[in-house]
Amino acid sequence: MKKVLLVVVGSFLLGIGVFNSVEARGEEKAATQSIESKESDGEFIDPDDKKPRATRAVAGSRTVKIEKIYFEITDGTKNVTPVPMPKTNFSVSYSLDGKETLLHEGRTNVTGEIAGLSFPNIPNEVTSLIVRFYLGNSERGFVQRYNRKPYTFHHARTIPANSVINVSSNTARFGVAGNPDTYFYNYVAAKINYIFEQSVQEYSNNVAKANDLFPDTKPFELAPINMNFEKDQMIDKSNGFNKNGxxxxxxxxxxxxxxxDRTRFIDPVILKRTVMHEWTHWNWYRYAYAPSGGYEGQYSYNANPRVSYKEGWALINDEMFARNYDLDWIDSLVQTDKYNGVNRLFGKSTNMTVLLVLYDLIDVISKDEDYSIALRYLDEELSELEQKKLSLGIMHTVMAESKATTLQEFLTYLEKNYVRTKNDKAKFAKVLEVNGLSRDGSFTLDNDGNPLKVPLAAPATAEDSAILDKDE
Structure with missing residues (x-):
């Protein structure tokens, strides 16, 4: 059975760019510096507190090593799945005579471990090391409160008799004793941090696969952005990417x-969709520089086709990520939707229509069309899942190269540059047909189902600077 640690939350102001990108390995040789001691605001129960400790009566110093420190964060209940802290900034220090001395700043590895650190000349009077985790890193951004302070987890670890710290496979909960909300919301923050890193790795790896296949395409460029989350803030309001903050x-x-409804944070799909969705908006904005716009719902009609595309683009990325690249259960929804006797999707400018058109470009097996972006270019055997990931990576290169701001612009660029043979063009045209689009990729019907007299056109400027998403 895993041990559960009660750990306190420290408060320490950090922002993007605070730490250098230092992996959590290697010997620490830099001179230490003194910093003001931080007060803890919670309780810590050390499961190893019976180990022998050094005493102040012993003069001299010794080398203290961290062989491994690895935590999976929980709120202490059986309802949640513990999560690690991969690629997360941390610091190591010790406190003596009212002063705290900084020993090391770094970043956990891809699995969430601190490993392979060595600190010489630690006074024998020092009985523990202080480890602080700051949820995020300077390359992708931090999970922070609305006061712009990243979530900071504080852990004081006893130095054992052999001066080698080795902590693994422990679950830990961070918070204030007697206040269960602090444990829950710190867990959610840690889960956001974990999903944030997963999103970065998944997206980057998919694009890297496309780069390997098409060596002239550019790799994905990561840029940092902070995620704000806190108890009682924006309750039941829209999640959102804000280009101006x-x-x-x-x-x-x-x-x-x-x-x-806090179960939405525990659900295995919803939070993954939220994090990837908003982060995808950030990436799309960076590449396409397109203005935003609001919408009523995923099935609602958008007179501005740019809104349908930017939301559909975020939806295809969040759905693939959260549902293991499987939307076969709604693959035919554009053709079969019937709400109060009306098909809301076929040929219409909606977020859901764009999502399912893009899925038709990715899926390998479909009942009504047989086009797949990656299939034409495969030079090795790939599983269906691997093909879908490759197709999504190729779609990023299309988005980045074209800087398309509407589905029609995206499809036009895709066909011109990646759909080359007569047979592939026929299959591609079938994708447009079964979704009610014209041969040039434009929407064909208005909200009432009547043929459009003129194609929908995006306005020259946007009405707002935020992309606010309905939590559906």
Whole structure:
């Protein structure tokens, strides 16, 4: 059975760019510096507190090593799945005579471990090392409160008699004793941090696969953005990417709203969709520089086709990520939707229509069309899942190269540059046909199902600077 640690939350102001990108390995040789000691605001129960400790009566110093420190974060209940802290900034220090001395700043590895650190000349009077985790890193951004302080987890670890710290496979909960909400919301913050890193790795790896297949395409460029999340903030309001910041300060950020129904944070799909969705908006904005716009719902009609595309683009990425690349259960929804006797999707400018058109470009087996972006270019045997990931990576290169702001622009660029043979063009045309699009990729019907007299056109400017998403 895994041990459960009660760990306190420290408060320490960090932002993007605080730590250098230092992996959590190697010997620490840099001179230490003194910093003010931080007060903890919670309880820590050390499961190894019976180990022998050094005492102040012993003079001299010794080398202390961290062989491994690895935690999976929980709120202490059976309802949640513990999560590690991969690629997360941390610091190591010790406190003596009212002063705290910084020993090391680094980043956990891809699995969430601190490993292979060595600190010489640690006074024998020092009985523990202080480890602080800051949820995020300077390359992708941090999970932070609305005061712009990243979530910071504090752990004091006893130095054992052999001066080698080795902690693994422990679950830990961070918070304030007697306040269960702190444990739950710190767990959710850690889960956002974990999913954030997963999103970065998944997206980057898919694009890298496309780069391997098409060596002239450019690799994905990561840029940092912070995610705001906190108890009682934005309860049941829209999540959103804000190109000018949620307070209008000019620095882009993301808001993950609190929910009155907390089970939505425990659900295995919803939070993954939220994090990937908003982060995808950030990437799309960076590459296409397109203005935003609001919408009523995923099935609602958007007179501005740009809205349908930017939401559909985020939806295809979040759905593939959260549902293991499987939307076969709604693959025919554009053709079969019937709400109050009306098909809301076929040929119409909606977020859901764009999502399912893009899925038709990715799926390998379909009942009504047999086009797949990656299939034409495969030079090795790939599983269906691997083919879908490759197709999504290729779609990123199309988005990045074309800087398309509408589905029609995206499809036009895709066909011109990646659909070359007569047979493939016929299959590609079938994708457009079964979704009610014209041969040039434009929408064909208005909200009432009548043929459009003129194609929908995106306005020259946007009405707002935020992309606010319905939590559906």
């Amino acid at each position: 949620h307070l209008g300060g000019g620095v882009p950020d993301i808001v993950v709203a609190d929910r009155s």
